[in-house]
Amino acid sequence: MASATTSTATTGTSNRGFFEPSQYERCINRYEFGHEVVGHLSTMFEERASLEHTYVNALRAWSRKWHGELTKLSEYPSNKKVWDQIVSTGEQMADIHQTIASNLHDNIQPKLKQWRKDNYEKSIINYKKSKEFEKEFENVQKPWTKLLESIYEAKQNYYKLVKLSKQCEQQKCSMPVETPAETQKQIIDHYVQVNLDVDAARTKYQHLVRDVAPGAEPRQRYEANMIEIFQHTQAFEKKRLDFFKDIFTDYIKTLQQQALFNKMLDDYLRVLQTHNTPADLDAWYNNFGPGTQSHYPAFEECQDTIQ
Structure with a gap:
């Protein structure tokens, strides 16, 4: 409702489109x-x-x-x-x-x-026509809202991985000389993997955002x-x-x-x-x-x- x-x-304005x-x-x-x-x-x-x-x-x-x-x-x-x-x-x-x-x-x-x-005309508590309008809008916005939620999740995941990448880089750069070789390898491998994840997350985020860009067919x-x-x-x-x-x-x-x-x-x-x-x-x-x-x-x- x-x-x-x-x-x-009828006369007000809003800062949301x-x-x-x-x-x-x-x-x-x-x-x-x-x-x-x-x-x-x-x-x-x-x-x-x-x-x-x-x-x-x-x-x-x-x-x-x-x-x-x-x-x-x-x-x-x-x-x-x-x-x-x-x-x-x-x-x-x-x-x-x-x-x-x-x-x-x-x-x-x-x-x-x-x-x-x-x-x-009213039903029990609602105006029938307002419910009709509302249902029509909801049906159109449902898949669009789902897309926006996917973009938000992709953005959050990308930001989280970027932050993790910086932490891994800091950890890699601050390793003591006496760090065992195996540990060094694990840290470096983790850093490389996180950066790969960052690239994948960025690609996914960019791909989803393209669907809402001006001129995009879904938009x-x-x-x-x-x-x-x-x-x-x-x-x-x-x-x-x-x-x-x-x-x-x-x-x-x-x-x-x-x-x-x-x-x-x-x-x-x-x-x-x-x-x-x-x-x-x-x-x-x-x-x-x-x-x-x-x-x-x-x-x-x-x-x-x-x-």
């Missing part, structure tokens, strides 16, 4: 991280829809409150009419945001959930097979990114509520044009100002009689 995914699954053992796990992680990313996007839109609903309810509560306040408020007629229309724009704006919330909830959210379900075949599987993972990632672009486009459509917004604006402008300051002032003049019928005291004869 690939290691835990993080955001570096893709063709090195087990580095394909980054591709597995990227696939699995996609499931998490789709979840994040779904959660984000869910939160946005909730915010829209909250705003809708707040706007409608605000409109109800101020329609009520205006019915109790004494104000110039045309001024009050435009003021009341401002309150009505709150209701219309609530309708716009209700449409946005509904589109997020009824259109975008179901698409995200269904796509996630269709493309990240070319291995890299071609790895790239083929990598392209399978790329194809899925392209599918996910294209789907995200479709969702982002749907979101733009969600925000394009121009018809509703234009109606709200037209209604407001129509009422605004009825605003008539002189008429309001004249009405107040006639109803409450000098234009009202005022009553002044006049001399009235006393009508009382003495009883």
